[in-house]
Amino acid sequence: MASDKIEFFVDDNLVYTFSPGINNENIWPFKQPFYLILNLSVGGDFGGQQVDDSMLPQEFVIDYIKVYQ
Numbered sequence: 001m002a003s004d005k006i007e008f009f010v011d012d013n014l015v016y017t018f019s020p021g022i023n024n025e026n027i028w029p030f031k032q033p034f035y036l037i038l039n040l041s042v043g044g045d046f047g048g049q050q051v052d053d054s055m056l057p058q059e060f061v062i063d064y065i066k067v068y069q
Helices: none
Strands: 006-010 013-018
Touching: none
Parallel strands: none
Antiparallel strands: 006 013
């Protein structure tokens, strides 16, 4: 596993890769502590522009999270 990127998966699908071209201490995150923040955002470009309010409220259920090196 390369230490020049972080890959984010949801249900085994790659959804984002963080791989900056500049590796200075302001951009490169690998030399500091990490914390996971789980957020249920609604709306925005990632999930689509429109939010159908009739589907709310919903549950935010997480089965497990894997973090490995």
